[in-house]
Each structure stands twice: as C-alpha cells, then as structure tokens.
Amino acid sequence: MMYFLRNFSNKTRLIRAVALATAGSGVVGFTSSSDYNTSVSVSIPSLRDSLQLPWRTMKENILHSAAFTYANHSLYGASPLFFSRPDPAPDANISSGADIGDSPKRSCNCLGRDSIANAATKVAPAVVHLSVPQGFHGITLGRSVGSGTIINEDGTILTCAHGLVNFQGLRSSSKEKIEVTLQDGRSFEGTVVNVDVHADVAILKIKSKIPLPTAKLGSSSNIRPGDWVLAMGCPLTLQNTVTAGIVSCVDRKSSELGLGGMHREYLQTDCAINEGNSGGPLVNVDGEVVGINIMKVLGADGLNFAVPIDSVSKIIEHFKKNGRVVRPWLGLKMLDLNSIIVENLKERNASFPDVGRGVLVPMVFPGSPADRAGFLPGDVVVEFGGRPVGSIKEIVEIMGDKIGNPFKAVVKRKNNVTETLTVIPEEVNPDM
Incomplete structure (x- = not known):
C-alpha cells in the first residue's frame, strides 16, 4: 500500500487512477481547489439494478423412448439457477447528433424483470382447469385433466380436441358435462360446442350470470425463433402454473414430426409442459395468446408443440360460418x-x-x-x-x-x- 501511495504522490495522478479503476462499475467525480484539498466520490450501481430477471430452468429426465404424447410421464431433476442480464434501458433523454429537447424518446425492447409476470397477470384469470369424464356407452370410468382459455365474456372457452373425443365421438355432441374451474375457484359445467379433430382444436361453453375474465388473442404470424413465450395451464392438476421459454421454430411441419393425415404446422417451444397443460394458452410477452399447447416429445428435453393462433382463428370462423371446418x-x-x-x-x-x-x-x-x-x-x-x-x-x-x-x-x-x-x-x- 505504501508503495502504491509513493508511486501516486501526485494527487491528480491518484485521482485519475481511481477514476480508471472504477469507470467500469460506477461513476467517479472529484473536486479540487487551489490549495489541493481534493475530494473523490465514487457511485457504484447496486447489484439489484444489474441482475434483472433471475430465471429458473428445470431439467426434465424422461426414462421413456422418444414419442409424441398428450399424456406425459415425466420425472423432475435439480433446478439450477442462472441469471439473465439484458442491456439496461437507455435514458429517455439521450439522443444522437441532436439536442436533448429535439430528439424523440428512445425505447428499449429489452426483457425487463417484470415482463414475464406482467404477461402472466393479463392472461391468468382467463385460464381454466378442465376435468373431463372418460368412458364408453355412457359409463364413466374416470376423468382426464386439461386446460383452456376463456376468449369471450359469454363463456366461450378455447381448448384442444384430443381430451374430448374419447367420450364425445368425432361428430356427435356430448351429453356429459365437463367440470370447468376458474383461477378464482368458481366451478361451472361446460358443454362441447365444436370440435375439429384434424387441427386438435375445440370450443366449450359455460354459463355465468356475470361477465367472465377473458384473454386477448394475438397473432402468430409475427413470432420469430428466439421470442420469449409462456405456457400457462394446470399440469398434473396444479392450477395457476406458469412456465416460460423461447420459440424454437415457427413452422414445424407435421410431416417432420412423423404425423400422418393432413398437412399441419406447429409452433415449437422449449417451455415445460406436462399432462394437464394440453389446451392451455401459449402467451407472448405482451400478454396475448399466440397458440394452444397440445403435445410434447417423450425422451427429449424442450421439444413441445402448439397450434398457432392464426390457424385457430380461421377454425373459429369456420365454426361460426358452417358449424364445422370445411377443408x-x-x-x-x-x-x-x-x-x-x-x-x-x-x-x-x-x-x-x-x-x-x-x-x-x-x-x-x-x-x-x-x-x-x-x-x-x-x-x-x-x-x-x-x-x-x-x-x-x-x-x-x-x-x-x-x-x-x-x-x-x-x-x-x-x-x-x-x-x-x-x-x-x-x-x-x-x-x-
């Protein structure tokens, strides 16, 4: 220490050294008077301001052969924690090549610490848990679970079809009642209105005396690989569950997945989904529904698929116009x-x-x-x-x-x- 002070006996040189040493982590200021009484001030930003959006990831260890599944069998491993540190938002008054007062405010499309939570908050009240009777010839042998999204105040619910056709059949309407539970705990009896087996899309209806919470349908045409998305639903009957990840592919074809039948395209994501997530919404960071989660791949991590909401919107229009999808x-x-x-x-x-x-x-x-x-x-x-x-x-x-x-x-x-x-x-x- 004494060696350091001897080499920086000149106070001005010492001040410059301190400034250089701290320039990367804070702000340095100094004042100097004629009698060389100099003061140095150092301001260092807090760790909380630097580490935005702590994010948990879960590694899923699956002991089954690779196959597409709607009812998943999964084991959970450890949950390491890592941090994502997006660039801080620039000062709104900063401008380039112009006076501060003449420049429009600049915005930063960074993922903030509240982005995921805000998006989930917008959609969560409209996400419902479905309990569906399973059986044949009118005999109920058990119940399956799924998720759905209320898209209209009149009680219209968007979900997947594969959880309904086992007891409903492909064309006739079901006489069974589906138990629909909202996030706030209210329960309703739901009935099947329309089913499109090819696209795995279904519409349910519940009746309520008061307006119901709804989720806004967005657009899937503007989604890019790498965009953040949320999977919301009730996996393993655990209501109000939110997971997040990114879009891995925006146009994964059914032929690439080994699925026969008609040509279809899916959004591929790495959001964690499990049995019970089927029919739940895939949500963007603006709090808009951009897809319906329907399946995952067993024996692989982060290979999950959703029906794009643009395709769903067209199917809904077919339902309204023809009562079925005309292809x-x-x-x-x-x-x-x-x-x-x-x-x-x-x-x-x-x-x-x-x-x-x-x-x-x-x-x-x-x-x-x-x-x-x-x-x-x-x-x-x-x-x-x-x-x-x-x-x-x-x-x-x-x-x-x-x-x-x-x-x-x-x-x-x-x-x-x-x-x-x-x-x-x-x-x-x-x-x-």
Whole structure:
C-alpha cells in the first residue's frame, strides 16, 4: 500500500487512477481547489439494478423412448439457477447528433424483470382447469385433466380436441358435462360446442350470470425463433402454473414430426409442459395468446408443440360460418421445394424441370380430384389459382373453403414441359 501511495504522490495522478479503476462499475467525480484539498466520490450501481430477471430452468429426465404424447410421464431433476442480464434501458433523454429537447424518446425492447409476470397477470384469470369424464356407452370410468382459455365474456372457452373425443365421438355432441374451474375457484359445467379433430382444436361453453375474465388473442404470424413465450395451464392438476421459454421454430411441419393425415404446422417451444397443460394458452410477452399447447416429445428435453393462433382463428370462423371446418381435398401428396432441394433432384435426374421454387407432387391418389385433373407423380406446381406458389400453405390458403370451385394449376414436368390443369376440390371426409 505504501508503495502504491509513493508511486501516486501526485494527487491528480491518484485521482485519475481511481477514476480508471472504477469507470467500469460506477461513476467517479472529484473536486479540487487551489490549495489541493481534493475530494473523490465514487457511485457504484447496486447489484439489484444489474441482475434483472433471475430465471429458473428445470431439467426434465424422461426414462421413456422418444414419442409424441398428450399424456406425459415425466420425472423432475435439480433446478439450477442462472441469471439473465439484458442491456439496461437507455435514458429517455439521450439522443444522437441532436439536442436533448429535439430528439424523440428512445425505447428499449429489452426483457425487463417484470415482463414475464406482467404477461402472466393479463392472461391468468382467463385460464381454466378442465376435468373431463372418460368412458364408453355412457359409463364413466374416470376423468382426464386439461386446460383452456376463456376468449369471450359469454363463456366461450378455447381448448384442444384430443381430451374430448374419447367420450364425445368425432361428430356427435356430448351429453356429459365437463367440470370447468376458474383461477378464482368458481366451478361451472361446460358443454362441447365444436370440435375439429384434424387441427386438435375445440370450443366449450359455460354459463355465468356475470361477465367472465377473458384473454386477448394475438397473432402468430409475427413470432420469430428466439421470442420469449409462456405456457400457462394446470399440469398434473396444479392450477395457476406458469412456465416460460423461447420459440424454437415457427413452422414445424407435421410431416417432420412423423404425423400422418393432413398437412399441419406447429409452433415449437422449449417451455415445460406436462399432462394437464394440453389446451392451455401459449402467451407472448405482451400478454396475448399466440397458440394452444397440445403435445410434447417423450425422451427429449424442450421439444413441445402448439397450434398457432392464426390457424385457430380461421377454425373459429369456420365454426361460426358452417358449424364445422370445411377443408378442400385435392388428393395429392406435396412437398415444398427450394433451390437446394431442386439442385439435389437435378443431380439425381437431369430431366427434372428448371424451377427455382414450387410444390413437388410425389404421389397422386387414384380416383381423387387431382387424378381426374391429370396430375402425375413428379409434377411441380408453380402456379395455382392464377398465383405463383412455392409452398403447400399457399395452395391451401388460395383454396380456402371453396368446395366444387375449379382452379387452374400450372405444372412443370420433366424436360421443362409445361401443362395447365383444371382441378375441382372436394371436401375432406370428416372421419378421415
């Protein structure tokens, strides 16, 4: 210490050294008068201001083989604690290249210490616990549990379908009553209004003499991989449970998950969900519902899936308009193309058409509308309904719910032969 003071006998040099040493962790100020009586003040921000949003993570140890599940079997491990430290919000008065008074206030889209809690608070009162009777031929053998979200003050509840169809059947309405419990402890009898098995979406209804709390439906089209989301619901009958994570993928296709049937897309997240979370809301940091949690992968950590709310909104409109979801069927198996896939296909077969994008047809179902229209395996659809297309999703959106309407399809075949076909979609069999 004495060596240090001897080397800094000049008080001005000492002040500068102290300033440099503390510049990274606080604010240094000093005053000096003519008689060299100098004072130094150091201000260091508190640890509480630096560590924002302490976040717990839970490692799930699953002892089962990898498979998609709606009723999960999970074991819990330790819960290590780590800290997330987002950049602090800049001073609202800071400006660049202009006077303070002339610059608009700058905002920081950082995740604050209250962001998760605020989002959960907005939605939580509308999240409900469902107890569903299970059995056959009118005999109740037990009850399953699930979650849902009140989306209208009249008691309309959004949930998943797979917890209802076992006793309800695919088409007839259930005579059984579903027990619906709100966060505040009130219980109601709910009835099934609509079910769409293909998308795993269902609508329930309860009656209340007073307006019920509701959650706002957001949009899933603006979600990006890495965005923070919350999974809310009643896992293992534990009501008012909130977990959080990020969006891992915004358009995970059902074919990638090994799920047969119609083409579907899911939001993939790493939020912790378990049995009872099914049907509960996936929520963004603005407190808006952006999906319905429906399934997870056994034997893997953080592989969970939700139906995007934009798809759900369209299904709800179908329910209101037709009482069911009307889906056109062409009878094609299709695959989205991109430049890399096209290059690979051309390496295998030099006669593959020169296309930059489009939808490949690997298979045509015999006797289907596409078969009657003249589609062949190996066709690449580049236009549909008068619009260029590069994905199955675009073709589905163009068809909408137009059953029996003719659509022009431009296809490219080997050696760059172009054909224009006319296909008339039929309605998907509801029991398929």
